[in-house]
Amino acid sequence: MLPWTVIGLALSLRLARSGAERGLPASALQGDLLFLLDSSASVSHYEFNRVREFLGRLAALLPVGPGALRASLVHVGSRPHTEFPFGQHSSGSAVQDAIRAAAQRMGDTNTGLALAYAKEQLFAKAAGARPGVPKVLVWVTDGGSSDPVGPPMQELKDLGVTIFIVSTGRGNLLELSAAASAPAEKHLHFVDVDDLHIITQALRGSILDAMWPQQLHASEVTSSGFRLAWPSLLTADSGYYVLELAPSTDPGAARRQQLPGNATGWAWTGLDSDTDYDVALVPESNVRLLRSQHLRVRTLPEETGPELIVVSHTRPRSLRVSWAPALGPDAALGYHVQVGPLRGGAAQSVEVPAGENSTTLQGLAPGTAYLVTVTAAFRSGRERALSAKACTPEGERSRAPRPQPQRTGGREP
CATH class of the missing domain: 2.60.40.10 (Immunoglobulins)
Known part of the structure; x- marks a missing residue:
């Protein structure tokens, strides 16, 4: 475990250095990360061990700490089970050891039930979750589920949770692409169970990007809307936000939304396709003066066809x-x-x-x-x-054989 600890320390130092270059303290990174592990009987013991090792190594590379990133592990089985809640482990190496010690629970693959349970855990103080911090779910699956996953996944995304999916190769591409956060090429990985190490660094970087919304930013951009997220600048008692949206070519057609001080995200829908929109987040604080944040987002062209x-x-x-x-x-x-x-x-x-x-x-x-x-x-x-x-046409009717001309034994005249 020592080599991984050394790598983890080196990467943490590099992370702090990159944050300083962006004008952000390393301690500013906060978030709750939930690993959803398929622990059912549909996964062989060999595959389970390989996935468990992969998640442990990934956790060791993340800046886990009481005031930074917190991690939790939930098993998928006949019934969901929490291996450890948020905040129980205060370092990446401790999370790695806890994941390595997790035992396969077997049973049915009730992923939809586990996702509904994960939604509760991600927002429950009793599970160690924190209000106002980014939420990320990493689901590792062999591709099958005994119950629907679409509706609970959409509920998580509607709550602002970033969904990463790692499939070991037998999943339905269309279903998993719809379940993962957009764009799918960044949030969905198809990889053989023996090659999981190949995506470790890329997945780590994507998780950190999702955990570091220090400025107003957009995600889930489609032809008719997008989702906004921002850092926790206020509390429910210290003020509120005014969110403004207007087409860049028609500022007079602005839309406004007032949100409570503990809000950290909002989704705009019903927008025009292939259009630039100017967004302004105005924190109205009764404690201190806070700057407004601005962003321009372009919706995607309309998807047509077939x-x-x-x-x-x-x-x-x-x-x-x-x-x-x-x-x-x-x-x-x-x-x-x-x-x-x-x-x-x-x-x-x-x-x-x-x-x-x-x-x-x-x-x-x-x-x-x-x-x-x-x-x-x-x-x-x-x-x-x-x-x-x-x-379809009717089937071909059987035809009577054509009569063959009879030939006589004599010569023709």
Whole structure:
């Protein structure tokens, strides 16, 4: 453990130095970090040990301390279980030792239940969580869950929690991209369990970035909104904030929102796409004079597509579906194609990678009308869908054999 301790000290010193260069004291970094570990029976003992070692090494590189970053570990199983709460360990090496000592609990993979539990822990004083500090959740998973994860994940993000997901390679890309914070390429990692060490430094840097909102900044930027976060400058008793938003080209169309003094974030929605907005955060304190903070944020271009569905190569039991590819800042993560009989019945689905815009649907019934729906999933978590009708022809009828001309044994005259 000594080599990792030395590395951790060296990195902590470098972190303090980079903070000083930015005009910020190293002690200013604060946040609550929750590790969500899949401890169910779907994970082999070997994989669990490898993931446990990875999280321990990651924790050793983080500036854990009573007035800085605090860490907690929650197991995913039949029921969520807290291995240790926030504030129990006061150093990265102590957190590393506690993670290494954690035992696999087995049971079902009820990740959705564990996420709802994690939401309570991240904001509960009894669990050691602190109000007004950044919240980060790191979920390490083998990709499967016995219950839905989308709704509890969205609740966490709506509360301003930054979500990082590490999948050991068997997860659904579209589902996990929607679950992770945006952009997905920064918050979602697909990596083999034996190669987890490759992402340690990148994930550490991303966690620290999320824990250090010393100025007003934007995240989760989409074509229709974005989320704002800022450091805790006031308390509920010492004042309030006035948040102002206006298109850069039309300052007169400003929107204002008053927030309590213990607020550290707000999400603007219903905005125009591909537009610059000027944001001002005005702290109104009854104790001391505080400067307002300003920021310009540009929403993403509108995500469009898929468009113009074309049905071709129609056969009694198959047909080919093509569509104009989706457009947007990062195009689409992929497509979900669903086909089902118009008169009711079982539907089938096909996942199509982002680089393709057609697929052949097999196993259909002859002479049947179908509804085909193509859905594009974007990194922002939004989806766009388009539907079209298609009909398979009747099966080929058997034809009677053609009569063969009879030939006589004599010569033709």
